[in-house]
Amino acid sequence: MTDKEWPLYEVFIRSRAGLSHRHAGSVHAPDDQMALDHARDTYTRRTEGVSIWVVRSDRIVASDPAENAAFFEPAKDKIYRHPTFYEIPDGVENL
C-alpha cells in the first residue's frame, strides 16, 4: 500500500445538551474538517449527538497506567475528604 496513513483523531460526542462530551472512538482523516465529517458519519448516524469534538490522538497527554500506584497515591490516605469520614451525633438533622 503506497497510501500515506492519515493522522488519527479521537472523537468525543455530547449526546444532548446538559451532558458532557464522551469518548466515542476514533477516525483517520487528512485534516480537521474531514475528521469532523467522518466522525459525524461514523458515530452519529442515529442522532446520537448534538456536538462533536475531534482531537488529534498524538496531541493527547495521558497518564501512564504502569505508574498508576504512585500517580494516584497522594489521594488515597485522605479519607477526610469524604463526608462519610465524619460521625454525626444522634439527633442532629439536615447535615
Next chain:
Amino acid sequence: MYTQGLDQAGKDQEAGAETPEHLEAFQKRIDAEEKIEAKDWMPEAYRRTLVRQISQHAHSEIIGMQPEGNWLTRAPSLKRKVILLAKVQDEAGHGLYLYSAAETLGVSRGQMVADLLSGKAKYSSIFNYPTLTWADIGAIGWLVDGAAIMNQIPLCRCSYGPYARAMVRVCKEESFHQRQGFDIMVSLCRGTAEQKAMAQDALNRWWWPSLMMFGPNDANSKHSAQSMAWKIKRFSNDELRQKFVDATVPQADFLGITMPDDALVFDKDSGHYSFGEIDWQEFMDVVAGNGPCNRQRLEKRNKAHNDGAWVREAAQAYAEKQAACAAA
C-alpha cells in the same frame, strides 16, 4: 485511540520479560472482571489474539457490504432501498468502529487494510456465498445478522475495554438489521406462492452456512479454551450455535417455511432442538479460500480501494495545501 503512545508501550513491554508474576497478576484482574484498557500491561498472546479477532471481525463487516450491496439497485421498492442502504452503511460503520478498537492494540489501520487486500487476513466464511435473489437479503438479515447477534452480545462483556465498547454500539444497530431481514421474509411468506418459494429457497441456501458462522465444534476449536480463560469469549461455539437454533426454528415455523435439515427435532428432555451434522468439509473449503465467491469478494474490495485512490490523494493534497497556506 492513543495508538502512537501505545506503539511505544508495546516496545518497552517486549524488552521486559513476561514473568509468571506478571501473568498471574493479569489473570487475577481478568478473574475479578476488571476491564483491560489499551495502555495496560497485557501478555503478548492476549494482544495477538485480540488483534486477530478484532481485525477479522472488522474485515467481515467490510466484505459483508458486498453480498447486500449486490441488491441495492434492484430493491423492490424505494422503502426497501433506503433501508438496505442504511444497513450497508451500518456495516461500513461497524468495520470502522472495530478497526479503531484494533488500533488501540498497536496495529496500524494501513497494515490491517493491506492484509485484507492481499488476502492474508481472514474474514467470516458466510460472506463468500452469493445473493441470488431478493429473498437472500431477507435471509441474511434474519439468519446471518441473527447469528452475528448471538455471537456479539457476549462480546459486549469482553475483558478488553475498547472491543467491548465497540460491540455495545454494534449490537444496538444489529437489532435493526435482523428485524428488517425478518420483515422481508414475512412479506415474502405472506405473498404469492412464488414469493414464498423464494423465501424457502433462500432459507435452504443460507441455513447451513449460518450455522457454520459459529466456527468449528468445541472439540476442534483451537483458540477457544484460552479465549474463555481470558474472558474474550464467554460462551463456546457449540453453546452459541445451539442458542441460535433454539431461537430461530420457531421463527421459521411462524413464517411457514422449514429448515433444510431432516434430523432437526425438538428434544423435550433437554428443551433444545437437536440438529444434523454440519458439512465441515464445505466450511474448511470456504475458509481456505475456495468458497463460491472468495475471489470475487477480494477482487471487488481491491477494485474499490484502487478506484478510490484519487479521492484519498485529493484529500491529502488539499490538506497539505491548506496547512501550507495557514503556515505562510
